Amino acid sequence: MSDTVVLSKLLHIRETEKVQAQKAxxxxxxxxxxxxxxxxxxxxKKEVAEEIxxxxxxxxxxxxxxxxxxxYLEKLNDMIVELQKDVQRARAEMEAKQSNLTEAHVETKKFEKIIERRKKQKNDANEKMEKAxxxxxxxxxFLNYKNR
Structure with a gap:
């Protein structure tokens, strides 16, 4: 059971990392x-200004x-170009954070599966020993009954 305790601690660490990744x-x-x-x-604003x-x-x-x-239209165009760069940076950062979140989720699932398998193996071994x-x-x- 000690092996699952260690894995449970690692799982807890991975879950904490996953929560942090979700927040980020x-x-x-x-x-x-x-x-x-x-x-x-x-x-x-630019569309309205162009119409005017x-x-x-x-x-x-x-x-x-x-x-x-x-x-005014030129200023708006310059601001739009800068904002487009900001949006692209924000999108790239968001996609990187999403990738980190997916990775953290996968790692958490791996540990959950390992713990589940170990517990099942231990239960199977216990059942086998009980049957024996x-x-x-x-x-x-039976032998005692026959010997009577």
Whole structure:
């Protein structure tokens, strides 16, 4: 039974690692969602700004206003490019954390299976020994009964 105690301690350590991996994955997923939401909001702003710019081109407006709108669109494009990089970094980090979580889950399952097999082997050995003892007792009783 001592071998399963050691394995149980290792399993506990692996479960702790798995919980930590789950927390890290959740944090990275939250970070990714936050970055992706910011990017989405910025893209919506750009779309609205482009519509306003297109409408301004169709109407008579001052050159300064067109310049201002064009500059705003360029700023939005620059911000979008930066946010896209952030989103890609966050996605890569999230995928790495997910991989770590999967690995931790697999390791935990391995130890659970090993412990389960060892306990089953021990139970089988105990049952076999009990059957052998019962057979021996039955044999003695039979021989004692015959000798009477």
């Amino acid at each position: 994955y959740q944090q990275s997923m939250d970070c990714f969602e936050k970055s992706a939401t910011q990017l989405y909001q910025l893209l919506k 710019y297109e409408e301004s081109l169709q109407q008579t407006t001052t050159l300064d206003k067109l310049k201002e709108q064009f500059t 003892v019962m057979d021996e007792i039955s044999m003695y009783q």
